[in-house]
Amino acid sequence: MLSTKRTYQDTLKLIAEILCVNKPTQELEKSLTSSEIDWEYFVQLSSEHLVLTTAYCRLEQKELLNYLPKELVDYLEEITNINRNRNLALLNEIKAIAICFNEHNIPYVFLKGAALLIGGYCKDLGERMISDLDILIPNEYINHAYKLIQSLGYDQEKNFNYSVKNFRHLARQFSNSKLAAIELHHSVVNTNCAPKINYRLIFDTSEKVDNIYIPNTYYLNLITIIGVQTNSNGYRYKQWFLRSLSDSLTLKLSHETQLIEDFKHDKIVKDYLSKLYTIFNCCDIKPTNVTLTKLNRRYLFRINHIGYHKFSHKVKFIYYNITERITLFFNNKSYRNHCVNSLRSKLNR
Secondary structure, three states: OOOHHHHHHHHHHHHHHHHOOOOOHHHHHHHHHHOOOOHHHHHHHHHHOOOHHHHHHHHHHOOOHHHOOHHHHHHHHHHHHHHHHHHHHHHHHHHHHHHHHHHOOOOOEEOHHHHHHHOOOOOOOOOOOOOEEEEEOOHHHHHHHHHHHHHOOOOEEEOOOOOOOOOOEOOEEEOOOOOOEEEEEOOOOOHHHHHHOOHHHHHHOOEEEOOEEEOOHHHHHHHHHHHHHHHOOOOOOOOOOHHHHHHHHHOOHHHOHHHHHHOOOOHHHHHHHHHHHHHOOOOOOOOOOHHHHHHHHHHHHHHHOHHHHHHHHHHHHHHHHHHHHHHHHHHOHHHHHHHHHHHHHHHOO
16 A cells, blocks of 8 residues: 555646646556556545546546546546536536627626637536636626626525625626526736736637637636636645646647746746646646746655645645734724624524
8 A cells, every 4th residue: 555645646646647638648558557556546636626527538538548447437437427418508508698798798708617618628528627607897897797697597696704895706696597606707816916917908809719708828828827826825825726737738828938928027927837847747838947946846845745735734824814814804894793793693502
């Protein structure tokens, strides 16, 4: 039985090799047969990173499923079929929303996983797991768009327990009769990173696919990077998210030379590129300067010493969580009222 440390390192490497589109089939075949694989942990880690169906599709496309246990292949085929059918249904909901916005002259672009499906970037509709439908709307149109979404049947909402000023999207809209939950964004990243993205250019350079608008690959890649690094705290906690990194491979980030040049001095983008190269060393992005090389070594250390990485993340999380909540308590009256009401509720039980 492999140790936990070795299992994590080896399993992450195997998942990355599977997800890498341009990994030679013979090399991947060798990895699948050269050592004993903990398939249970493979499923666990792939599921945590939301890339299990992507891994299945990659192996199927390269005709390597015969190297997996039969029971595992059957399981992966079943969940991929479920995800494929779900994505087909989501596409129908996307089309209905697009028709409505087009008829009412609402500028919009679909983002993230929805954009990958619409743009045909996925070879198999079952490979990309999608939770919400994220749609970017200019601020002056967003309230009208919100009402239109309600008119389409998404008449329930999920909001914060307290008021949050200038949050990047409105309350999540959903319906018990529909699959999608809708998030209408006036911004795609946290406020302190807003200057990194030119929203006007996103709409001006958007692409139209079957009468549905999505950002071009420059902005799809940039939104992926900035979003996961800030909204999901990938930069703060030095976390890697395989689904986002895999999206960058699908969108051929290494070919976006202008984006890489435009943000070559940006610490958040450099950190992301370092993660991409460290985990997916099959990609064309290489550490070309001292900073990237240093980051690359640091991420290799974290992967090889996953216990240290998890401890570091936990300490940082506790620190930032406490300091941010204290700041929020003193600066946000709505949050103070929420805390008081929650405490009263607990005391009255």
